[in-house]
């Protein structure tokens with residue numbers, strides 16, 4: 001039996017929990033970042049290097065002030081690398097390593113199978129608050145080539161899903177924006193500023209991007225972005241903020257990370273249209289911390305935004321079980 005089929009069989013037999021643990025162990029052994037400097041200066045090498053530059057200096061190519069008006073697909077001046085740290089190679093900084101073979105894959109958000117280009121475009125329309133890059137645009141091809149390159153050390157029949165086993169424990173209360181503000185003022189404000197707008201390299205030339213990216217306001221990711229979900233932001237901040245902090249040597253306690261994330265998520269940011277379509281084919285698959293409805297359960301939008309999440313998970317599990325019974329009738 002081929003490897004992928006074996007894995008599918010294992011998944012059906014043991015359920016996704018066991019599968020997740022096995023995948024995490026696998027992840028640890030294959031997270032090897034290939035050396036971009038070793039690529040030759042040929043068409044492929046140049047395309048991969050362009051892809052890397054598009055990640056680290058996105059604003060300079062496809063930002064709202066980019067040199068070619070036809071290519072201004074991003075709606076803000078962030079870089080992909082503001083979140084996918086070290087150009088997507090940092091273990092706890094939303095790495096882009098080893099995932100190429102996972103596509104096309106089923107996306108519960110859209111209810112369809114999506115390609116790597118579709119996945120990149122969901123960061124384009126949400127994290128970058130912009131428009132979809134055409135699949136045949138050289139910028140898209142370069143981004144996809146770079147993501148593929150980052151999977152060079154992973155056998156083509158393997159997938160290395162994002163490892164969440166390291167994430168911080170959840171609170172049994174709602175995360176609290178008021179306590180979070182105290183943390184923000186003490187730890188984050190010096191860089192990300194009191195108005196959350198960050199520090200532009202040159203306020204008169206946003207094509208040069210930010211020294212410190214915005215966390216809210218019109219220059220930030222929109223409310224449909226992964227970072228607009230508190231579980232994502234709390235874990236990202238815990239393992240990476242301020243720069244220099246690591247998962248092993250964090251600057252924040254996990255409680256501070258939840259509360260400061262609540263403060264950031266409580267602020268205004270751009271809104272994405274048609275968010276109600278997300279997960280509409282299966283609301284039970286919607287992440288518990290999606291800050292926008294509709295939901296399969298009756299918990300408030302506030303509880304979905306700030307937690308606590310365990311009661312929501314229990315209700316979702318209950319609804320899934322009843323759904324199964326019903327469809328078995």
Ligand code: HEC
Pocket residue numbers: 055058078079080081082083084094095096099119120123124127128143147161162221225226227232
């Ligand atoms: C504001 C933060 C942010 C920015 C900016 C951003 N992303 Fe993302 N990206 C995320 C988050 C959060 C996820 C979801 C990770 C997860 O699965 O929890 C993600 C997921 C992805 C994935 C899928 C990863 C996987 O494990 O399947 C790809 C590919 C990706 N982003 C590419 C990009 C590209 C290319 C850009 C720039 C055009 C970009 N992102 C900009 C936050 C961001």
Ligand code: HEC
Pocket residue numbers: 078081082083085183184187188189190191192211212213214215227233236237241242243252260261264
């Ligand atoms: C020393 C300056 C500094 C401090 C202090 C700092 N950050 Fe950051 N932050 C950055 C920089 C620079 C980036 C871009 C990624 C990188 O280059 O490391 C970033 C990126 C981010 C991002 C992802 C990008 C975006 O725009 O959303 C989040 C979220 C974030 N910081 C949250 C925080 C929080 C919360 C705190 C306080 C606990 C904090 N940061 C403290 C400099 C700082």
